[in-house]
Structure formats: C-alpha cells, structure tokens
Amino acid sequence: MKTVERFLVLSILAILLVLTVGVPPGFAGETLDAVKSRGILRCGVSEGIAGFSERNNAGRWTGLDVDFCRAVAAAVIGDPERVEFVPLKASARFPALQAGKIDLLVRNTTWTLGREAGLKVQFPGILFFDGQGFMVPEKKGVRKIEELNGAMVCVEKGTTHVQNLADSFAFRNMQVKTLVLDSVREVTDAFYSGRCRACTSDASQLAAMRLRAPGGPRAFVILPERISKEPLGPIVRRGDDDWFTIVRWVLFALITAEENNLTQDNIVALMRDSRHPVLRRAAGLEGGFGKALGLREGWAVRAVQAAGNYGEMFDRNLGRSSALQLDRGPNRLWTRGGLMYAPPLR
Structure with a gap:
C-alpha cells in the first residue's frame, strides 16, 4: 500500500474510532447542565394524591414523591426549595418527560418492560412497592x-x-x-x-x-x-446516563441513611465524627464521589437534610405519622424483612 493511501486509511479509521468510541451519548450530562444553569428542578408529579404529591391548605406541595424531588434538588442545586412542581395527568406524564417539559418524573408510576423499552425512558430505582x-x-x-x-x-x-x-x-x-x-x-x-x-x-x-x-x-x-406488582419509581429520559446515575444514587443515599441511623436531625452533628465511614463518604471527605457525579461534595448529606432518610419520608407521608397510616410492608429495609436495599456507598 502506498504511503498516501495508508495515511488516508489510517485517518478514516481514526475518525470512525472517535465517532463510535470517543464521543459520549448525545444527552450525556445534558439534563444536569440544564438544571444547574436554570437553578430549578422541574419535577412532574400527580395532580393530587394524598401521601405522594398534593398541595396542603397553605398551597405547599407535600408527599413522598415531593420529598424525593426536593432531595434531588438539594443534592444537585444545593437548595431543596428550588423545585418547580408540574402536576400531570397519568396520560400526560410520559409525553411531558419525552418533550423535555420536566427533568424528572415522580408520579406513582409503575416500572414495566413496556414502558422502559417502548417509551425510551429509564427507571433509576424503586421508591415505593405497591400492588x-x-x-x-x-x-x-x-x-x-x-x-x-x-x-x-x-x-x-x-x-x-x-x-x-x-x-x-x-x-x-x-x-x-x-x-x-x-x-x-x-x-x-x-x-x-x-x-x-x-x-x-x-x-x-x-x-x-x-x-x-x-x-x-x-x-x-x-x-x-x-x-x-406495582413497583413505583422516578423516571428519566433514556440517553442521559449522568442524570440517571444521579437520581439513582440520591435514592440509594436516602435508603443508606436509614440503614445507618442517619436522620434529618442528626446528620449534621454526626458530620463531626470523622470515624463514621458512610458519613465520611456522604460528606465528600473521602471517595470523591461528588466530583464523579458532577456535583458538589456533600450531595448525599444535603439530600438527607432536605427530606430525611427513607424511613422518615415514609412515616411522615404514608405511615404512622400520616393520615393514611399505611404499614410499611415490603417497603421496610431488607434488614427488617422488607425489600428496600441499597448498593454500598463506597
């Protein structure tokens, strides 16, 4: 092969390599960048389901889904109040997400194969096990x-x-x-x-x-x-792996906090205890996970400060401290006979 021909072949191969390997997906990081730039998380919720997402008498949104949105906002933006709640009918929720009208959908939505494969969305995890x-x-x-x-x-x-x-x-x-x-x-x-x-x-x-x-x-x-079976969870658009990972690990952080008895009230005080390994990683004192996620360190601590751990969220909105008085059932921690389980924060 002549030198010129060899050069052209190598150049074409290099271009193909960049196109197929070196370029991240088109949506990678797009949602995170938009939320940070806007300073607001747009969260799709129900029009009013007690315990999950509804306005109270003062007009403030409350519920398990609402608390999760605020936890994500705290982790990403640093302020749990920087959320725009977008009430949606069931039939309008996926079109709103797909059209980019919301950044995150948390609306009593069941994780199914048909939805994940057919609607091109992803479920980062399960927020509530139902039937x-x-x-x-x-x-x-x-x-x-x-x-x-x-x-x-x-x-x-x-x-x-x-x-x-x-x-x-x-x-x-x-x-x-x-x-x-x-x-x-x-x-x-x-x-x-x-x-x-x-x-x-x-x-x-x-x-x-x-x-x-x-x-x-x-x-x-x-x-x-x-x-x-109705495993209900948050939903994001497919193609933005960075955003998917953030939403998933905010949920896991809330579950991990309950596993380690870290609460909305004690987590700041416990931050002074540098010997607590989970707290050290959550606070960003080791591991560098905030940087890996594209967030400021301490993202997990901010999420728990905003909403409490998963058990606190459940009790406040659905359980013994709520009007619904629901038993936790499968929503108990795995250590207590339930299905709530988070991968290690390490």
Missing part, C-alpha cells in the same frame, strides 16, 4: 374479587391498571365492564356517585381516595387481594 387492589362500598358486602363478576369498575386512563384489570378478570374467567376516566379526580367522583360498583388502582392510592370518602373512610373497604 393493584379494589375499593368497594362497605354496605354492599363485597369481600373478594370473585363477587365483582360482571360489575362496572372505574379505572384511570393511561395507567397499568387498565390492562391488569382485563388480564385478572380474564384469568378468573370473569366478566368486567370498565369505565375508563381521564384523571384520579374523575375516577373518584364517578365511584362515589355510584356509577361503578368498584374502583381499582394502587392500594396506596385507594387509601388516599378513601380519606375523602363521603360518609368517612369506614364507609368503604379496600379488598385484601392484590392483582399485580
């Missing part, structure tokens, strides 16, 4: 799903609940009529007005709906059976 159930009027005497054969059931559009409902009844050789409505509010209104014999959703959402039941919560019963 789909049914709620019925107590006076009707319905106590098991088989007694709903042929019934009209209210269900929200754009959720996994629609297909789960059809699959579950078909598996049982039962008939079901569905009233598919566009929002949680419409499902609630239709059910309480008597248009449906039952309504179906995540059990936690049914518990939230029951708080506002006419005649009080005791007038309605949530059946004990669950027809699906």
Whole structure:
C-alpha cells in the first residue's frame, strides 16, 4: 500500500474510532447542565394524591414523591426549595418527560418492560412497592374479587391498571365492564356517585381516595387481594446516563441513611465524627464521589437534610405519622424483612 493511501486509511479509521468510541451519548450530562444553569428542578408529579404529591391548605406541595424531588434538588442545586412542581395527568406524564417539559418524573408510576423499552425512558430505582387492589362500598358486602363478576369498575386512563384489570378478570374467567376516566379526580367522583360498583388502582392510592370518602373512610373497604406488582419509581429520559446515575444514587443515599441511623436531625452533628465511614463518604471527605457525579461534595448529606432518610419520608407521608397510616410492608429495609436495599456507598 502506498504511503498516501495508508495515511488516508489510517485517518478514516481514526475518525470512525472517535465517532463510535470517543464521543459520549448525545444527552450525556445534558439534563444536569440544564438544571444547574436554570437553578430549578422541574419535577412532574400527580395532580393530587394524598401521601405522594398534593398541595396542603397553605398551597405547599407535600408527599413522598415531593420529598424525593426536593432531595434531588438539594443534592444537585444545593437548595431543596428550588423545585418547580408540574402536576400531570397519568396520560400526560410520559409525553411531558419525552418533550423535555420536566427533568424528572415522580408520579406513582409503575416500572414495566413496556414502558422502559417502548417509551425510551429509564427507571433509576424503586421508591415505593405497591400492588393493584379494589375499593368497594362497605354496605354492599363485597369481600373478594370473585363477587365483582360482571360489575362496572372505574379505572384511570393511561395507567397499568387498565390492562391488569382485563388480564385478572380474564384469568378468573370473569366478566368486567370498565369505565375508563381521564384523571384520579374523575375516577373518584364517578365511584362515589355510584356509577361503578368498584374502583381499582394502587392500594396506596385507594387509601388516599378513601380519606375523602363521603360518609368517612369506614364507609368503604379496600379488598385484601392484590392483582399485580406495582413497583413505583422516578423516571428519566433514556440517553442521559449522568442524570440517571444521579437520581439513582440520591435514592440509594436516602435508603443508606436509614440503614445507618442517619436522620434529618442528626446528620449534621454526626458530620463531626470523622470515624463514621458512610458519613465520611456522604460528606465528600473521602471517595470523591461528588466530583464523579458532577456535583458538589456533600450531595448525599444535603439530600438527607432536605427530606430525611427513607424511613422518615415514609412515616411522615404514608405511615404512622400520616393520615393514611399505611404499614410499611415490603417497603421496610431488607434488614427488617422488607425489600428496600441499597448498593454500598463506597
């Protein structure tokens, strides 16, 4: 091969190598850069589900999903109040994320293969383990799903609940009529007005709906059976691995904090104890993980200061300190019989 030809071949190979290996994905770091530049995290949440994301009487957003958004903002921006909450219907949540109208979606959303593969999104982890159930009027005497054969059931559009409902009844050789409505509010209104014999959703959402039941919560019963697994978690656009990693490890940091008894109240005081290995890494005193993530050191400490550890978030919004009084069940730490488990912070 002549010298000129060899030079051209080598040049082409070098260019191809840069294009295929040396250039990071098109979205790498894009979301993080935008959030930092804007100084605001745009977080998609529900229009109002008690315990997860709703405005209180003072107009302030509260709930487990809301707390997680604030933890991410604290880790990334340094201020948990620098969040713009964008209320979304279930049917509008993925289009909003895909169109870049929000940076992060935390809206009672189930992690499924169809969503991750078909919608080109990613789930960094599981924030809440749930399951789909049914709620019925107590006076009707319905106590098991088989007694709903042929019934009209209210269900929200754009959720996994629609297909789960059809699959579950078909598996049982039962008939079901569905009233598919566009929002949680419409499902609630239709059910309480008597248009449906039952309504179906995540059990936690049914518990939230029951708080506002006419005649009080005791007038309605949530059946004990669950027809699906509903692992609910935050969602990001596919292609931005940097942002995916940040959101994932904020969640893991909150779980790790509970494992190590680090709380919203004690974490700053414990920072003085340089012998605490997890705290040293969380505070950025060793490991250099903040730099690796593209964040200021101490990102994990800021997240816990903003929202508390995972157990504190659960108790405050869903558990013993909340109106819902939900049992933690599978949302307990793995050391206490649950499924909440975080990889090592090292």
